[in-house]
Amino acid sequence: MTTTAAAPDIVTTEHLSKWYGQVIGLNDVTLTVPSGITGLLGPNGAGKSTFMKLITGQLKPSKGGITVLGEPIWRNPKLYFRIGFCPEQDAFYDRMTGLEWITALSRLNGVGEAEAGAMARRALDLVDLADSAGKKIGAYSKGMRQRVKLAQALAHDPDLLILDEPLGGMDPIARRKTIRLIKDWGRAGKSVIVSSHILHEIESMTSNILLINQGRILAEGNVHQIRDLIDEHPHTVYIKADETRALARQFLTYDDVLSLKFEDDAVVVQTGRPDAFYARLTELAASGELGTIHEVTSPDDNLQAVFQYLVKA
Amino acid sequence: MPIHDQGYRRYGGARTPRGQAWIVIAKAGMRTFLAKKAFLGLLLISWFPFFVRAVQVYAAANFPQARQLLAIKPETFRQFLDQQNIWVFFITVYVGAGLIANDRRANALQLYLSKPLTRAEYVFGKLVILATFLLLVTWVPAILLLILQIMFAGNLTFFKENLFLFPAITLFSFVQALTVSAAMLALSSLSNSSRYVGILYTALIFFTTALGGVLAFALGLQHAEAGTGRPGVSWISPSADLAQIGDAIFRLPLRNDSPLLLSLFIIVLLVVVSGAVLERRVRGVEVVA
Numbered sequence: 001m002t003t004t005a006a007a008p009d010i011v012t013t014e015h016l017s018k019w020y021g022q023v024i025g026l027n028d029v030t031l032t033v034p035s036g037i038t039g040l041l042g043p044n045g046a047g048k049s050t051f052m053k054l055i056t057g058q059l060k061p062s063k064g065g066i067t068v069l070g071e072p073i074w075r076n077p078k079l080y081f082r083i084g085f086c087p088e089q090d091a092f093y094d095r096m097t098g099l100e101w102i103t104a105l106s107r108l109n110g111v112g113e114a115e116a117g118a119m120a121r122r123a124l125d126l127v128d129l130a131d132s133a134g135k136k137i138g139a140y141s142k143g144m145r146q147r148v149k150l151a152q153a154l155a156h157d158p159d160l161l162i163l164d165e166p167l168g169g170m171d172p173i174a175r176r177k178t179i180r181l182i183k184d185w186g187r188a189g190k191s192v193i194v195s196s197h198i199l200h201e202i203e204s205m206t207s208n209i210l211l212i213n214q215g216r217i218l219a220e221g222n223v224h225q226i227r228d229l230i231d232e233h234p235h236t237v238y239i240k241a242d243e244t245r246a247l248a249r250q251f252l253t254y255d256d257v258l259s260l261k262f263e264d265d266a267v268v269v270q271t272g273r274p275d276a277f278y279a280r281l282t283e284l285a286a287s288g289e290l291g292t293i294h295e296v297t298s299p300d301d302n303l304q305a306v307f308q309y310l311v312k313a
Numbered sequence: 314m315p316i317h318d319q320g321y322r323r324y325g326g327a328r329t330p331r332g333q334a335w336i337v338i339a340k341a342g343m344r345t346f347l348a349k350k351a352f353l354g355l356l357l358i359s360w361f362p363f364f365v366r367a368v369q370v371y372a373a374a375n376f377p378q379a380r381q382l383l384a385i386k387p388e389t390f391r392q393f394l395d396q397q398n399i400w401v402f403f404i405t406v407y408v409g410a411g412l413i414a415n416d417r418r419a420n421a422l423q424l425y426l427s428k429p430l431t432r433a434e435y436v437f438g439k440l441v442i443l444a445t446f447l448l449l450v451t452w453v454p455a456i457l458l459l460i461l462q463i464m465f466a467g468n469l470t471f472f473k474e475n476l477f478l479f480p481a482i483t484l485f486s487f488v489q490a491l492t493v494s495a496a497m498l499a500l501s502s503l504s505n506s507s508r509y510v511g512i513l514y515t516a517l518i519f520f521t522t523a524l525g526g527v528l529a530f531a532l533g534l535q536h537a538e539a540g541t542g543r544p545g546v547s548w549i550s551p552s553a554d555l556a557q558i559g560d561a562i563f564r565l566p567l568r569n570d571s572p573l574l575l576s577l578f579i580i581v582l583l584v585v586v587s588g589a590v591l592e593r594r595v596r597g598v599e600v601v602a
Contacts, residue, residue, distance in 0.1 A: 056427050058597035077429045085427035091420040107337045108428035152424065 008070070010035050010160055010191045011055055015064035018050050018215075025050035027215040028064070033193060037186040039202030039223070040195040042212035048195040049088060051212065052164045055193065056085045069160060081109060084153035088164040088195075090145055094138030098129055098148045101137060102155055109156040123155035124148070128177055142169035142295055150178065154185070161185060163194040167201055169295050172278070172285035179204050198298045199223070200235075200274045234258050235274040237298050239281070240266040243291030250290060254280065266295075334430040338438025343445060346408055355407060356449065359400035363454035366393050367461055374465035385462055387475050390455055390482055391563040394489075395556070400450045401493060406514055408446050409497035411507030412439045413595065418505040426597035436591050439498055444490040452486035477564065485562045489555055492580055496551070499587035502594035521550040529570075545570025554579045 011033040018025040026047045042048045053059040054066055057073035057080075065072070071079055092101050102120035103113070111119065124133045127147040132140065137148060150166055163182070167175050182205050186192055196202050202209055203223050211219040241247055244267040251257045256273040271277040278296075285293040346352045366389070372379040416422050425435055459479065463472050472478070500517075501510050528546040547553040547569040554576035560567050567573060 053598050056597075058423065058426060075431075077431050080427060080429040083427070085424075087420075087423050087427075089420050089423070091424045093415075093419050093421065104337075104341055105424060105428060107341070108334055108425065108430050110334070110429065 008035060009033060011066070011068050011193070013054075013064065013066045016054065016061055016066055017063040018054060018059060019062045024215050026054065029215075029217050030064075031210070031217055031220060033191075033210070034208070035189075035191045036208060037182065037192040037194065037206035039206050039209040040193060040212060041197070041199060041202050041209050042195075043197050046197075046213045047215040048197075048212055049164060050215070052085075052162055052193070052195060056083065056162055081156065082159040084156065084158035084161045086149045086153040086161070086163045086166055088168070091149065092137050092145070095136060097134050097136055098124055098140070098144075098151070099133040101148065102152050105152045106155045111156075119155045120151070123151040126154065126181065127151045128174070141171075143171050143174045146170050147174060147178065150181075159190060161190065161192045161194075163192065165195055165197070167196065167198075169297060171293050172282040172296055175201075175296065176282050198274075200278060203275075234270045234272055235277075235298065237269045237271060237274070237277065237281075237296060238263070238266055239269065239293060240295035241291055241293040246290045247284070247293075250284065332434065334428075335434040335438035335441065338425075338430070338435055339441040339445070342412065342439065342442035346442070346446070352407060355400075355403060356446070359397070359404065359450040360454060362393065362396045363458065366454075366458055370458060370461050371465050374462070374467075385471065387478055387481075387563060388565060390458065390478060391559065391565060393455055393458060394451055394482070394485060394559065397451050397454070398552075401447055401489065402515075402518065404446050404450060405443065405493050405497050406511045409443045409494065410501055410511040410514065412442060413498060413501040414504050414507045414510050417502070422595065423597045432592075432595050436498065436595055440491075440494050443494040443497060447490040447493060448486055451489065452483060455482045455486065481562045481564075485559045488558060488562075488580070492551070492555060492584055495584045495587035495591075499590040499594075502591055518550075518552060522552060525549040525553060547571045548575045548579055551579060551583055 009032040011031075013029050013031055016029045017027055029051070040048050040051065050059065054061060055068055055073065057068075057076065060074055067073070068079060069082055073079055096104070099117070099120055102123055103116045106116035106119045106123075107113065109116075109119075121130070121133065124130050127150050129144060129147050129151060132144060137145065140148065146166060146169055150163070153161055153163065161182075166182075167178060170178060179201075182192055182194060186206070192205075194202065194205060207223045209220070209223045210217055239247065242265075244262060244265060248260055248262070248267050251260055251267070251269055254271075254277065256271050256276055258270040258272055260267055260269045262268075269277070281293070281296065284290055369383045369389075370385055373383040373385050413422075416425070422435075426432065456479070459472070459482065463469060497510075497514055500514055501507070504510050504513070525547045528549065532546065547557075548571035553569050553571075557567055557569050557571065557573060557576040558580060561573050569576075
């Protein structure tokens with residue numbers, strides 16, 4: 001990946017490796033991540049989360065070195081003033097309100113109670129949770145829980161946001177807003193490293209990607225170069241909604257929908273053109289014509305097929 | 314003049330100096346417990362022996378006929394701290410069991426440790442929560458009793474004759490609070506369930522005491538007494554070791570049959586092992602190799 005003097009590298013790794021006993025999590029990775037938004041794309045178990053945990057200093061490298069924002073991250077907590085991390089798993093107390101939780105976490109940035117409260121309110125407003133700030137997190141939907149996690153990451157206005165699968169489980173509208181938020185963050189001169197196993201999600205935020213599989217960086221650079229490969233494979237989308245049958249009838253009118261089936265209160269669709277499908281899905285959710293769409297997820301076997309193809313090619 | 318959206322604005326005010334993030338952890342934890350009525354009730358009940366002792370101090374100072382029976386001696390303070398052991402146990406289980414276990418269950422450690430907070434600060438903050446509440450039922454009432462004694466007596470004679478009492482109360486209370494808090498935090502870091510941790514702690518306290526008794530019986534040491542030179546096995550129980558150290562601090566005859574140095578060694582070992590467990594278990598990411 002090329003860098004310029006005006007845009008310093010935010011992450012630099014040198015022969016970075018991480019083993020978990022006999023299992024290798026990340027294998028001899030040497031790279032530089034430039035400022036701006038960078039997507040980390042790979043199927044489940046590819047090493048994305050390991051890479052994220054190394055970048056956030058939560059794991060010690062088994063071998064090699066890593067610097068973040070120009071400083072070693074391992075055992076360097078002062079760097080966390082400049083970093084915001086949104087983990088993949090839920091991480092909060094259900095009995096606390098969103099405002100209480102973000103305020104408590106913001107306090108760890110060395111600010112007073114009043115300022116932490118103000119930071120928390122601003123962050124919740126930014127992720128469209130201002131109206132639910134006083135609700136207990138236990139009563140939040142999956143998408144709201146994702147957004148409250150995102151809010152805690154950006155509450156202290158970090159230079160670098162590290163987001164591990166931030167869109168998982170969000171409804172189409174929240175997804176669109178979050179993508180916009182991430183892009184705005186990038187436009188404001190901040191850096192974002194965002195992981196996903198869904199190409200079009202990453203593509204909607206940035207064209208700069210790192211492709212990772214089996215602990216190795218397979219490719220880095222512009223997303224369009226692998227775009228055609230991805231498009232050859234059908235993409236599965238799992239949609240949890242109130243009116244699954246009405247949605248299914250609508251989907252059947254789309255020529256890119258290859259198949260669909262019902263699972264409990266969800267409809268599972270295979271599409272040949274995910275971009276077009278997601279765009280129409282967002283419009284449908286926004287119009288509310290066919291009831292509420294609660295959750296949209298995509299299993300990572302979409303990408304797995306492409307990676308198998310890439311590795312074997 | 315057009316006003317442009319200036320977006321998110323960075324905090325430009327003063328920050329708490331580095332190394333003090335433990336205060337945030339400690340304050341938040343204490344506030345959580347102080348908001349619980351059940352806990353406030355427990356704290357209130359744990360002060361009942363203090364009020365009884367305060368009446369004793371008052372009576373001994375003001376009624377000559379009661380002086381013989383209720384005389385205040387240095388042992389009185391040691392006995393008071395002994396009486397508080399039951400409340401130390403309840404508060405340790407109530408407060409300590411979930412201190413780390415609940416954070417583990419909520420997956421919160423990962424987030425805490427992605428903030429400007431070191432693992433040492435996190436553990437210290439948690440330790441301060443439990444130790445503070447323990448001192449609130451040991452050190453604080455014991456020192457208040459000493460102050461009451463001086464006030465009711467109307468002179469400093471008792472205090473001057475027993476100058477060691479203030480440091481003895483302080484040293485023993487802090488040693489007890491540190492040992493118990495460290496052990497409980499270590500246990501709390503081993504599980505995601507505070508209930509399980511509470512049961513484990515209770516079992517360890519009673520099991521080690523019972524084991525000491527069984528071994529003493531099996532080895533024919535049940536009648537071994539302190540000072541006889543016969544080796545004992547009461548050192549197996551950390552509670553007995555703390556009692557032994559307490560007796561030594563208060564310049565009283567040792568109540569158990571094991572050497573003081575051995576009891577000291579066990580307590581130091583317990584704190585060191587607890588530290589090692591915490592070092593291994595308190596991590597943002599659990600690595601299962």
